[in-house]
Amino acid sequence: MDNLHFLVGREQELRDLIQSSQQPGTAGAACRDVDVNLYHPADGERPAEGPLAVCVGCAGRMECLALALRAEDPEARHGWYGGLGPTDRDRVAAMLRLPKGAKLLPDRALTAIRLGRDGWRIDDIAQELGCSRRTVQRYLRSVS
Ligand code: SF4
Incomplete structure (x- = not known):
């Protein structure tokens, strides 16, 4: 399951964060001192390993991923959240069977x-x- 391995056994936790009436918090974000643009490379490109390594150790990784999955247009995913790019998030959305068009923000x-x-x-x-x-x-x- 390559870069989605951190989700194994935590699928329900992520689903709950996505479907919660409360927005997932980002208090544990480890990228506060990282330039946000580094997580938004040109379409089809991957961020440098440095910013992605920050995500691996981030205490708010699940919340970050949930925030993106509940906010973005499934047909136009962009940027990296929770260390995952648009194609990875397509896979997560399919794995969780998220309804298409579930954009809340x-x-x-x-x-x-x-x-x-x-x-x-x-x-x-x-x-x-x-x-x-x-x-x-x-x-x-x-x-x-
Ligand atoms: S997982 Fe999200 S909040 Fe955490 S470091 Fe990565 S981009 Fe920032």
Whole structure:
């Protein structure tokens, strides 16, 4: 099961995080000091081993993966979450039999959460995403 091995025996835990009425938290994120862009290489490319190695030891790995699986468009996965890329997440979604179209958060919520974790100010995130401060605060509150 290669890079999905950390999920063996934890499928129900991940399913529960994805389907919970609470957004998975990212308090245990080990990448707070890593440039978020490193987890978003060009389509089809893989991040460097350094950032991916951070994910392997991250206490928030399951929550990070759950957040992506509940937020992203299954037809347009992008970026690496929980150390897994788009193709890996397709495999996880199939393994868990997640319903297609189960998107619970817009893509920009994920970006806002990542930028907030990188220490960006709310005003700057709002400007970057072209949305209001209030919207950014709502996204950040959803994982606090
Ligand atoms: S698993 Fe997610 S939260 Fe943890 S280091 Fe990797 S990208 Fe960051």
